[in-house]
Amino acid sequence: MPADRLTRPDGPRPGTGIVHLGLGAFYRAFGCVYVTDAMQASGGDWGIVGVSLRSPDTRDALKPQDWAYMSVTLAPDGPQTRVIDVLNDVLVAPEDPEAVLSAMADPGVKIVSLTVTEKGYCHNPATGALNFDHADIQHDLTHDLPRSAPGFLVRALQRRHEAGLPPFTVLTCDNLPHNGALVRGVVLDLARRIDPALADWIAAEGRFPATMVDRITPATTDDDIAQVERLTGRHDTAPVMHEPFRQWAVQDDFVDGARPDLVAAGAQMVDDVTAFEDMKLRMLNGTHSALAYLGYLAGHETISDTVADPVFAAYVRQCWEEIMPAVAAPPGISLPDYADALFDRYANPAIRHRTWQIAMDGSQKLPQRLLGTLRENIAAGRESPALCLAVAGWMRYVAGTDETGGTIDVRDPLADLLRDTATDAAPGTVTALLSLEQIFPADLAAHLAAPVTEAASLLWSKSARAAAAEVTS
Ligand code: CS2
Numbered sequence: 228m229p230a231d232r233l234t235r236p237d238g239p240r241p242g243t244g245i246v247h248l249g250l251g252a253f254y255r256a257f258g259c260v261y262v263t264d265a266m267q268a269s270g271g272d273w274g275i276v277g278v279s280l281r282s283p284d285t286r287d288a289l290k291p292q293d294w295a296y297m298s299v300t301l302a303p304d305g306p307q308t309r310v311i312d313v314l315n316d317v318l319v320a321p322e323d324p325e326a327v328l329s330a331m332a333d334p335g336v337k338i339v340s341l342t343v344t345e346k347g348y349c350h351n352p353a354t355g356a357l358n359f360d361h362a363d364i365q366h367d368l369t370h371d372l373p374r375s376a377p378g379f380l381v382r383a384l385q386r387r388h389e390a391g392l393p394p395f396t397v398l399t400c401d402n403l404p405h406n407g408a409l410v411r412g413v414v415l416d417l418a419r420r421i422d423p424a425l426a427d428w429i430a431a432e433g434r435f436p437a438t439m440v441d442r443i444t445p446a447t448t449d450d451d452i453a454q455v456e457r458l459t460g461r462h463d464t465a466p467v468m469h470e471p472f473r474q475w476a477v478q479d480d481f482v483d484g485a486r487p488d489l490v491a492a493g494a495q496m497v498d499d500v501t502a503f504e505d506m507k508l509r510m511l512n513g514t515h516s517a518l519a520y521l522g523y524l525a526g527h528e529t530i531s532d533t534v535a536d537p538v539f540a541a542y543v544r545q546c547w548e549e550i551m552p553a554v555a556a557p558p559g560i561s562l563p564d565y566a567d568a569l570f571d572r573y574a575n576p577a578i579r580h581r582t583w584q585i586a587m588d589g590s591q592k593l594p595q596r597l598l599g600t601l602r603e604n605i606a607a608g609r610e611s612p613a614l615c616l617a618v619a620g621w622m623r624y625v626a627g628t629d630e631t632g633g634t635i636d637v638r639d640p641l642a643d644l645l646r647d648t649a650t651d652a653a654p655g656t657v658t659a660l661l662s663l664e665q666i667f668p669a670d671l672a673a674h675l676a677a678p679v680t681e682a683a684s685l686l687w688s689k690s691a692r693a694a695a696a697e698v699t700s
Pocket of ligand 1: 441442443444511512516584586
């Protein structure tokens with residue numbers, strides 16, 4: 228007998244206080260859970276309207292469940308499930324951009340949060356400035372109904388300004404350094420071209436707190452859906468599968484102080500997020516990407532499979548040795564303990580986080596994950612053989628051919644350019660890719676040329692696994 232479809236539990240429905248752009252698995256496993264906990268502790272009208280900027284899949288899956296879904300905590304000793312019913316609606320921007328703008332301009336909405344991934348900010352990854360050549364930005368400059376995330380933010384703020392309403396707080400939850408300043412910068416860049424007076428108002432009244440978000444949440448698979456059905460006896464087409472760990476450090480700077488009681492939900496409200504952000508982007512995301520490229524090339528499907536291989540277990544520890552001198556620990560945190568905890572999180576066999584998934588969009592990820600650390604190590608005269616191998620691993624990966632001659636399905640906004648730029652040989656590929664200034668600023672590229680070529684030669688002539696063993700002393 229087929230299992231009953233999950234339905235929304237009976238109970239009061241809070242008013243909508245948040246519109247979230249980019250409703251993927253991560254935000255449903257993270258922000259939606261924090262906001263649910265905050266309302267359970269302290270109340271408030273913080274129901275969420277989710278917005279998908281591209282595909283209708285999440286809306287189509289959640290609608291028959293009245294927007295409820297299961298959050299599944301994958302602890303090493305077994306899963307725990309919980310129904311999350313904080314969503315009040317899900318909109319699909321390309322189908323109805325007007326509905327998205329009216330939701331964002333609603334006076335009850337105090338926060339617009341975002342998980343639109345690195346590329347969703349339409350910025351130049353090396354400089355952080357808005358890329359006015361981006362097709363969606365070109366469109367949004369001349370149309371009232373936008374396509375891009377910066378476009379929706381600017382046009383909705385414009386409506387609020389015209390209606391005499393306060394702006395909403397823009398709460399970015401993407402893995403970008405100084406993410407609050409970055410989103411503020413792209414919004415102001417776009418607003419200034421549309422209407423300088425609007426830009427002045429946003430600059431004066433708008434709030435763009437920086438955040439550090441952390442919870443490992445692989446994409447949900449059909450196997451996961453079947454597992455949830457076995458566990459609960461309910462059919463949920465869109466559960467989210469995540470690790471037990473979660474951490475949210477948020478700069479406490481909201482318009483009129485209006486926000487859910489995130490402290491009650493366990494978030495850390497701080498004046499300055501920088502130290503949390505640097506630690507997480509460099510130690511977690513930096514090694515995630517390193518393991519993704521090299522692990523994929525070595526034939527490992529997931530991060531837990533990769534670190535179960537003793538060569539890569541030693542390699543990731545070597546990466547942390549190279550990263551830690553370039554990280555200032557946030558108050559109360561020991562970096563070696565943080566690294567140990569990361570290792571345990573990566574090793575959790577219940578988390579099937581594919582190396583291929585993390586390898587996506589490397590051109591947008593490399594600067595904040597690996598290149599900042601390398602820049603600081605170079606300035607301090609410290610060598611970084613394991614991190615240079617990670618950069619070489621990315622180069623080999625985006626060249627598009629794996630170690631057995633198979634084609635790699637490279638997903639990246641620059642995928643075509645990267646594949647065409649790479650050559651068959653290691654030194655040529657390194658020189659050509661290092662010359663892409665939207666990823667590698669010229670001064671850094673000059674310093675990286677020799678050590679990355681050395682790492683690439685090792686990688687091309689041996690294998691990812693042998694190269695990882697060789698840089699781990
Ligand atoms: C991962 C992140 O896919 C990726 O690039 O590195 O999604 C990572 O799992 C999260 O940032 C963990 O908080």
